[in-house]
Amino acid sequence: MRAVTIDRRGRVSIREVPVPSVGRREVRIAVDTAGVGSWDPSMRPEGRERFAVPGTDGSGVVVELGSRIRRFRVGDRVYSYSYQNRKGGFHAEFVVVDAKKVARLPRTLDAKRAGAIATTGLTALQGVDDALRVRKGENVIVHGASGGVGSLALQFAKLRGARVLATASGRDGVALVKRLKADAAVDGKRSDLAEAARRFAPEGVDAVLAFAGGKPLSVCLDALKKRGGRLAYPNGVEPAPRKRRGVKTTAYDGTPGVEELARLNRAVEAAKLKVPIAKSHPLGSAAAAYKRVGKGHVLGKVVLKIR
Ligand SMILES: NC(=O)c1ccc[n+]([C@@H]2O[C@H](COP(=O)([O-])OP(=O)(O)OC[C@H]3O[C@@H](n4cnc5c(N)ncnc54)[C@H](OP(=O)(O)O)[C@@H]3O)[C@@H](O)[C@H]2O)c1
Structure with a gap:
């Protein structure tokens, strides 16, 4: 899959990397939209990794389920927040996350807007x-x-x-x-x-x-x-x-969880939440998106539109 990577020296590239495998309590999501936060450009590889794949949140479609997962079906439209996700971040074509950190989209938001708000x-x-x-x-x-x-x-x-x-x-x-x-x-x-x-x-x-x-x-x-x-x-x-x-x-700290995301969905729907999106970049322009958040004065959120 294509992913944004940051090396130890902070250099941002787009690379082909292996699609992460799915554990028993995880789901694989084909990412539609990912949020870009001011914290993303400072992500660095940990331990023996050569690259970090940044991105703490996003939306997409469930494409594979771990053997223990009953709450979701393949094809569900979902969004998720997972800080320092073990199997790489959301600035990639696929992400694998703990299913507890995943919820169906709120009824009032499309994938682009839900991807901006987890x-x-x-x-x-x-x-x-x-x-x-x-x-x-x-x-x-x-x-x-x-x-x-x-x-x-x-x-x-x-x-x-x-x-x-x-x-x-x-x-x-x-x-x-x-x-x-x-x-x-x-x-x-x-x-x-x-x-x-x-x-x-x-x-x-x-x-x-x-x-x-x-x-x-x-x-x-x-x-x-x-x-x-x-x-x-x-x-x-x-x-x-x-x-x-x-x-x-x-x-x-903002914390994901089944109850937390269910409460967020209720609040989003009740408030008819408006999601201001300052700018949407394709995956290939991630470096420009990171520069944009680094410059400041973003009204609302910058996103990567990956699909
Ligand atoms: N711990 C957690 O779980 C967690 C999660 C998310 C975010 N955060 C932190 O929360 C903070 C906000 O995140 P964010 O994504 O919302 O960042 P953000 O988009 O940069 O929001 C901060 C806003 O404050 C504005 N601002 C700065 N000085 C101001 C002033 N004197 N009067 C009015 N507005 C002012 C900034 O405007 P300008 O850009 O024009 O200066 C910017 O719009 C960050 O420090 C982030 O690291 C923590």
Whole structure:
């Protein structure tokens, strides 16, 4: 099969590699669309491997089942998230993953959009539901809401009944989060964040869900209620925020699983989730896709359209 490979020195190529074999509890997926994250270009081979095949998520069609698998049939349209997948990543024509990390497509998304959201969708939903436990009527800042995870977290926070102030990057980012129905929106790089937060919630905000770090995040945290404020962010946000007295802080990882993916499917369908795709590249242009995510200012998600 054709796959994107990265060698120890970080060189990206397209190569013919063996199709991975299927273990008893695994499925083989013919990949349709794979997400490209800012973390993919930094994947490197481990142990005695010569190359890493990057890609933590994607969608496609089940083409082979392990002997213990009853939940799927050959031909099922599925999507999956598997970080550092043992048998290679999703930037390839085929991927073999633990069936527990696989689900059928949500009814409201096609393969291209579902392929873009397994990592970001789980991370967004678990930030809202598990790390922050957002409740109806709460005032929440989603910081970095025009990016891959933030653009989905904003919609899930709304689904749970929160009022959302979305901080976005640039005028185009602000326009995007308004289209996604943020209650209020501000350019978190060029506008007065403190003033926007005061106008949004004069008594202070209940919670901040952060997908970007640094000084602007500190300004968001200054806007929290003096008592009982909460902050959550996925590991990887840089620089990681310092703990603050009186602020319940939760750093977390997006986690796949049968229940987790079933909950994501329900939330995607209930929210009629919109999936902004900034750019779709063919497999052969993976190096350009990696450059694109490295440059930053991606509105939503970059994907590889493999079939
Ligand atoms: N641990 C996990 O399970 C997990 C899973 C997924 C993601 N993550 C981490 O979560 C973070 C978000 O991931 P992602 O894929 O959503 O990345 P992303 O698409 O780059 O999103 C971050 C967004 O924040 C924006 N931003 C930066 N500074 C801002 C500011 N001052 N005001 C408003 N917006 C600002 C960025 O805009 P510009 O690009 O224009 O600067 C970008 O749109 C990353 O650090 C990633 O490593 C962790």
